[in-house]
Amino acid sequence: MKFNIAFYVHHHGSGHITRIAQIVEKLTGFDITLLGSNLKPFAHLLADDVHLIHLPIDTRSDQDLYFHNGNDVEALHYAPLNVSGISDRIAMMTDFFQKNQPLLMVVDVSVEVTLLARLAGVPTIVMRQHGHREDLPHLMAYQSAEMLLAPFSKSISPMSAQWIIDKTHYTGGFSRFTQENNSKEKRAHVAVIVGSGGTSINAVFLKHLSESCRGFQFYVIGQIDGERSLLTNVEFYGHIDDPKTVLDLCTMVVGNTGHNTVMEMASLDKRFVGIPESRPFDEQLDKANAISSVPGVKIVLPQSLFDTDWNTLLNDLETKVPNWEGIISENALNDAAAAIVAVGKRIFQ
Incomplete structure (x- = not known):
């Protein structure tokens, strides 16, 4: 029937x-x-x-x-x-x-x-x-x-x-992306994904991140809360329906550990710095814990954003080989x- x-x-x-x-x-x-x-x-x-x-x-x-x-x-x-x-x-x-x-x-x-x-x-x-x-x-x-x-x-x-x-x-x-090789990646290029469900990735943090990592170029995808600073190593893209062309160029991605972001990182086999935001039932924190052992993944808690040595973290992470095997079907x-x-x-x- x-x-x-x-x-x-x-x-x-x-x-x-x-x-x-x-x-x-x-x-x-x-x-x-x-x-x-x-x-x-x-x-x-x-x-x-x-x-x-x-x-x-x-x-x-x-x-x-x-x-x-x-x-x-x-x-x-x-x-x-x-x-x-x-x-x-x-x-x-x-x-x-x-x-x-x-x-x-x-x-x-x-x-x-x-x-x-x-x-x-x-x-x-x-x-x-x-x-x-x-x-x-x-x-x-x-x-x-x-x-x-x-x-x-x-x-x-x-x-x-x-x-x-x-x-x-x-x-x-x-995810909306398909798995493929990362031949387009450029060293020291980092994407920053700003979600729409509430995030600690704001203008103040981006200023801190970029000033701490002068040797890296950051590409910010999504809408930022706060006044944007004029920073030579940051490009703001705002909302993009299909951010894959930007992500393809980046060796690493910084973003929250919401479900879709995590699955997109797995699909693209990206090195990922996950920031679990506060959500009902600790959803993002639980997701972060679940992927914390994946090679090429680092987890940074929101309360540690301004205490983390980002330059050391990114330089170390870029040497790792990501391996999201078994996450995507x-x-x-x-x-x-x-x-x-x-x-x-x-x-x-």
């Missing part, structure tokens, strides 16, 4: 929508809908026949006069009271659930949306992430799901209970798509 596929996409940063867009591209012959609060800036990543439902944000607005955090609910991460955005988005989602049966829902990520779908009788697949996620809300979401989908290899999987491991389908890592996207379809066929046979 033919069934529909929907994806809930969390609004924070660009990582969730980027990986979902890649998976969606491999799902052919299905009516596909994405639901989320920050889809418009990324609509160009999706084919014209992918439906988008723009949900209102779930945080307090000026019109929410009776907003209240309410009593603590151990089974939920986020459940404030009297937020119109939450009421509206739940009404939109349940209406969508009712009108688009049979439906399989992939959630990337939200405990509350996962449980809402299950309560509405919609089977779910939950995307796994790094971090410490064995709290009650996560366990309930994992239990309610038909399958857990990990967009990384089992070799860097976070510590989990055995039943979670058994329920997880590991695709191996993937060439068939990961096809595998993810096939796993999603297999769940749907099992349920709607």
Whole structure:
């Protein structure tokens, strides 16, 4: 029996929508809908026949006069009271659930949306992430799901209970880039990737980094917070849809340890200085720990940015041979798509 596929996409940063867009591209012959609060800036990543439902944000607005955090609910991460955005988005989602049966829902990520779908009788697949996620809300979401989908290899999987491991389908890592040789790299060229989800890589740090490493040329990709200094060894590119031409020239990359950045570094086999930012459930710190033993990877904590001898670190790192073997799978996207379809066929046979 033919069934529909929907994806809930969390609004924070660009990582969730980027990986979902890649998976969606491999799902052919299905009516596909994405639901989320920050889809418009990324609509160009999706084919014209992918439906988008723009949900209102779930945080307090000026019109929410009776907003209240309410009593603590151990089974939920986020459940404030009297937020119109939450009421509206739940009404939109349940209406969508009712009108688009049979439906399989992939959630990337939200405990509350996962449980809402299950309560509405919609089977779910939950995307796994790094971090410490064995709290009650996560366990309930994992239990309610038909399958857990990990967009990384089992070799860097976070510590989990055995039943979670058994329920997880590991695709191996993937990114928008393909593995190839690094023949275009130029010595002492360093890319600095500034993410959109909150980062300590700002104008003050870049000034410190560049002044500490006069023998290196830095290429900054992304939007910088703070006033840019006029530095002879720094070029600011701002946002680039495809930064690969810049990355190809660089022997090393400095960036945060968000999922997509790490997978892109693995795909390009780059020497990488990872800076794990503060995230819920220590996601980036857990990811940093998982890759810390990879040859050609150095981890620097945000609190150590101005105490680190960057000149020594970069000179030493440039002598290393990176080896991300086992992190990326060439068939990961096809595998993810096939796993999603297999769940749907099992349920709607």
